[in-house]
Amino acid sequence: MATLVLGALGTLVGGPLGGAIGATLGRSLDAGIIGSSRREGPRLKELAVSTSSYGSAIPALYGRVRVPGTIIWASDLSERRESSGGGKGRPATTRYAYSVSLAVALSSRPIDGVGRIWADGNLLRGAAGDLKTGGVLRIHTGHADQLPDPLMAASIGARCPAYRGCAYAVFEDLALEDFGNRIPAISFEVFAGTAQAVVEDIARQASMESEGTGFPELGGFVHEGGGLAAVLSQVKGLRPIHAAMRDGHVIVAGDMAPEDVPMLPPAVAAPDGEFGRASGTALSRRQGASQGAGLLRYYDPTRDYQPGLQRSEGADGGETIEFPGVFQPEAARSLLAGAARREWLRGERLAWRTNRIDPALGPGSIVRAPGHPGLWQITTWEWRDTGIELDLARYAPAAGASQPADGGAAWSPPDRLPVETRLRAFELPWDGTGQNSVPQRYAAVSAPAGRWGGAMLYRESADTLVPIGHSGPQRAVGGILAEALPPSPGLRLEATARVRVRLDDYEAALEPAGLDAIARGSNRLLIGGEIVQFAQCEPEGNGIWQLCGLLRGRGGTEIEALAGHEPGAPVTLLDDRLVPLPAYPYPGDGDRIAAIGAGDDEPVLAEIENGGRTCRPLLPVHPRSEQDALGNLTLRWTRRARGGWSWPDGVEQPLVEQDELYEVGLGDPDRPARIWATPGPQLVLEAGEIAALGESDEGAALWVRQKGSFAVSPPLHLISLSTLAERKMP
Incomplete structure (x- = not known):
């Protein structure tokens, strides 16, 4: 439905091109909410060979990227004969050297310049702009005042084009000795402004307005062709966009809701019950909604722009997104996690029948529904004699914090056996951040030293396991007390107090902290139900650490500090490696969380400790x-x-x-x-x-x-x- 509406609207505003882009936006909106069987873009190239063939597309480059280019002109090989030796009884030696002149198209839009150049995987041009072999390099940036290259003009004559609007590089007499006297596979590091505003640039070319469509994670982008609307289709997989009506214009918007979100009118009942049941409303989850994007292939600048791969946490299958953009590994993984999260949220559907609606609302509008928390996005609507029938999907807001990631390297990991998951779940006192009424519950998911890729987390409910999400491969730091921790009033820093702990993962490490860092909350340990901070730490081997300089009874846990702790009490480091648990439904003591990893034959269960601690006032x-x-x-x-x-x-x-x-x-x-x-x-x-x-x-x-x-x-x-x-x- 959104495809038809936006296609017609785009034609009215921008003619055939506007109609194409509007239809693409509509398809993007429909596919992003309704789902599709495939989610992939143009296949990434391995940057191996500079090609020369009729009809091949010259990409439009944005930001900082690496491309092989397309050879658009080349001279014949030039042979140079050099003789040496001879005389005094020694035979003469003739050496032949070859060179070539060629032009390589880089971008179908202007660029700022060229950085490093690779030939057969080796540097042909360094970061300082120096060629590592003989020859001359000229860069034509593709601006409107560009003149023909003098070497090409001398060879072609007056018909030599200036290639205005197309950036290209010309090698004059490039020496080929280092490449076996053949033209090597060349690739270029190209600087073409910023890629963060690629959607704004495309919208501006189509005479459209845009709002909130910046792409701050995008370091570079390669548009291989297919029309301007194709760029929007590629971007929407990682940076969602949708169309909205404002003052009669089509606006390409990002994943943000308006400041004032309208409320839908109450649902009305209908006797037929075909839509939204008899009550006029029905909540459901689309089948297969959780099977979203599982892999992301992109260009990794930490690997000299070669294709990198990131996997979504907890992905088991799913589609592969081929995105011709440059991302840091952390940004790529965070974007993929956001895409998977949006796929999950948009799988929740709401049918709504009403007898009146604001004319400004339509497909793509973000609204609230009475009795249903959160935001919803209208996907389709239809007028009937029983009322206006709206299909809505759960609106996915912008992604949260970034996730750590590594671009990887060309090495083989050791063959280590999988290890069992260790799990601890608890609720913490409110630390002054976020909402004080939202329970701060966490799961510490870890494992001993060995191969472990994380675990799926579940909430136990009525003897069934309800999925929560994946812990991710990062292990929480936890273990047990190696010896008893005596009682303490917890009134001040105990500089000479010591405690020995045994960590589950003997490869894990603890770090010391100064008094200023401790005052800011560093080095917090949950020992039993008490929060303890430590200043110094010293490894003793085999995962045993001795901690000294203790600050006891933190966060209102002085009652537990006065009781002390026996050997074997659980110990968990409170840092960003903990997995936040859903705040609702709100379990208390005795409710359990389960984890299942690759090395677990049975679910690992843990009761949620200290239920209600977040909302409980402190002891006067x-x-x-x-x-x-x-x-x-x-x-x-x-x-x-x-x-x-x-x-x-x-x-x-x-x-x-x-x-x-x-x-x-x-x-x-x-x-x-x-x-x-x-x-x-x-x-x-x-x-x-x-x-x-x-x-x-x-x-x-x-x-x-x-x-x-x-x-x-x-x-x-x-x-x-x-x-x-x-x-x-x-």
Whole structure:
């Protein structure tokens, strides 16, 4: 449907060319949402041979790329005869040397210049612009004032073209001794402006506006032909684009939603129930939506622009994207992960029937649907006597953080046997970043030393495993305590405290950190339920490390610090190698996560530790009590806030909860005899009430806990009634 709408609109705006581009955008939108059986672009070349054949396309180059070029003119081989020797009884030697002059077309659009040049894999021209063999090189950049090359003009005559708009290189008398007296396979490093605005450039040529279509990861792009619309079809696989209507113009937009996303009208029921069921709405997932892009082939600048390959995490099959662009390995892998993520999200479909709609909305528009969180994109619509039937797909926002990757090298990896997956799952106290109401749950997925490529993660639900995603090949750093860790009040840095840990992967390494780095959160370990930071580390061999300079009870885990830890307690390094777990559905203690790797015969299960820790207020501190001459008791304490890991001097910790509320209780916190509520960090009990409590609950303790927006904090002991009675004794 989008193909028809955008094709017609493009014809009205830009004529036949606009119609072609509009139709391509529509097909891109339809294929990106509805899916297609294949997702691949032009096959990447191995940059091996400079060709010369009629009808071959001369690519349009953007950014920094490497191309073999197309030979558009060449002279005959020039033979040079050199004689040496002879005389004094020695025979004369005749040596023949050959050279050639040729012109190689590089780009069908102007360029800025040429960098290195390779011939038979060796450098023919260095980065400084020096030729490594005999000959002269001239670069014609292809601008509008370009003149014919003098050597070609002398050979061809007045009919020699200037090739304006086409960049080419001319070698004059290129010596061929180093190449077996033949023309070598030549390839060029070409600089052609920036490739990040390739979509804007194409849209501008088609007299279209564009918005948000920048491609910051793209270092270079080779457009092999097929029309301007073909570029948009290639780009949309990695940098999604769609068409929208604004002020009567077609706008090529990126993967961003408008600031004000409209809400669809309520769904209306219909008796036939053919579309959206009888209620007028239906949520479904398209079959095979998760089988998206699995591999990406691209040009890798770290390998001198030879084709590189990146694999999507957790990909099992899937399509291969052949993208004629230059990416750093990290950018290529991140783009591929984003493409797989979009394929997964857009597999979620929503059918919606309504009786009215904003005329500005149409295929490609991003909307909200009542009762369905998130954003949706209209794929098709149809008017019927029962209402307007809309097909929507889950809108995929821009990708998140980049993923580490390596372009690889020409070497064979050692044959190592697969190892079993190690898994630990837990919820952490809120660290002050992100939303304080979203549970910060993570999985530490690792393995001992050996071949391990990551594991698929699942959530256990009603004796079934629900997929979460792939952990990726990077291992979390974890292990166990090699010896007991004694209790600690966790009040200050314990410079002489030591602990020994045994890491699962003996090849893993820990790094020391200074006090400033520790203050910024470096070197955090989750030991049992306690967060510990360490300053120094020393390997002892076989995966055993001795850590010293400990800061205990971080993030409100001082209760666990006071309890200490036995040998064998789990240890996990809290860094970016942890895998974030979905925030919802929200499990608590006892719910389990599963991991299955290549070396696992059965799923590896782990319970989620410390459920609810993110939203639980911290334990109040500094209990104080005062009793005046009349016997009235004033109880005071100091509030703490979630995310407040530091204690800035002279500044009160900001309140994270919706309201500041406390419960002061008497007796067992699980079954209190009395409860008092107070909005501030103090409570006054009159003398008569104290006396009555002493008679009814002799010796019971008074405690306080903070009531947060989602949970209550652990109780803080304030004072016991027996202590008050002892104060009255003479």
